[in-house]
Amino acid sequence: MSASEPSAAESEDAGHPGARGAGRTPLVAGNWKMYKTEAQAESYIQGLLPRLSSVERVDVAICVPFTDLRAMVDSTRGSRVEVFAQNMHEEAEGAFTGEISAPMLSEIDVYGVVLGHSERRALFGETDRALAQKVPAALAAGLTPILCVGETEEERDGGDTERKLRHQVHEDLAAVAPGDLQRVVIAYEPIWAIGTGRVATPEQAQEAIAFIRALLSDRSVAPAGDPEIAARVRILYGGSVKPENAQELLALPDVDGALVGGASLAPESFAAIVAAAEKALA
Numbered sequence: 001m002s003a004s005e006p007s008a009a010e011s012e013d014a015g016h017p018g019a020r021g022a023g024r025t026p027l028v029a030g031n032w033k034m035y036k037t038e039a040q041a042e043s044y045i046q047g048l049l050p051r052l053s054s055v056e057r058v059d060v061a062i063c064v065p066f067t068d069l070r071a072m073v074d075s076t077r078g079s080r081v082e083v084f085a086q087n088m089h090e091e092a093e094g095a096f097t098g099e100i101s102a103p104m105l106s107e108i109d110v111y112g113v114v115l116g117h118s119e120r121r122a123l124f125g126e127t128d129r130a131l132a133q134k135v136p137a138a139l140a141a142g143l144t145p146i147l148c149v150g151e152t153e154e155e156r157d158g159g160d161t162e163r164k165l166r167h168q169v170h171e172d173l174a175a176v177a178p179g180d181l182q183r184v185v186i187a188y189e190p191i192w193a194i195g196t197g198r199v200a201t202p203e204q205a206q207e208a209i210a211f212i213r214a215l216l217s218d219r220s221v222a223p224a225g226d227p228e229i230a231a232r233v234r235i236l237y238g239g240s241v242k243p244e245n246a247q248e249l250l251a252l253p254d255v256d257g258a259l260v261g262g263a264s265l266a267p268e269s270f271a272a273i274v275a276a277a278e279k280a281l282a
């Protein structure tokens, strides 16, 4: 083999859509859910920012209630923390009492938005049909969507995990323009692992996320599908991520970060997960 030829390991890596060579920067995002008043959010961020001062290779986001957005955008300016909303309506404006639109979020410098979280699907009737409009609407407004997908315990036990993931990926990304797919972040959140303390095994997380990446490279499933684009999409794991289990999960080849619920609510534990993500890169 000549010096210019890649080694077997390198060429295998380059052909593997999950290869870190695709340059995916890990993202650790804290989903606060319906926690923290503005005053509590301010106190939290003052505790978090100094704890992130040595972070260099991991992107950090907080996904906060609407009422905290403006204060968190102001308080995180110049830091590496990006601020996300937790939901939005698919239309830009209209007679939709109680809703918030993508242009409203982007105008106040919100970075992105969580879409299709299982709590919104299960408790608030969020549908794949609405998500098919929400994802492109977020992108059109310059927001980064974090699209959540995942199976119930019943679906996993019934061998239906792949069918569920294929359905959600197919439906929710159906209207994403070619070239925009790599701006979407996907979070694989098995519903049975959310808020339960039960975490997917590394094998389960890697297998499901590699499956999602394979779906993204398939044009018949994701319209913009292409192996090269799929290799650039960040796919996070979510569900009972804690400082103790983060490093093992984040070291998996296709896992590009975490969407953290409960353990993101204290700056100490959230910063420890970010630190684990940096260590996992080593």
Ligand code: 13P
Pocket: 031, 117, 189, 193, 194, 195, 196, 197, 238, 239, 240, 241, 259, 260, 261, 262, 263
């Ligand atoms: P937990 O980390 O509390 O299980 O929540 C996960 C989640 O739903 C993040 O969006």
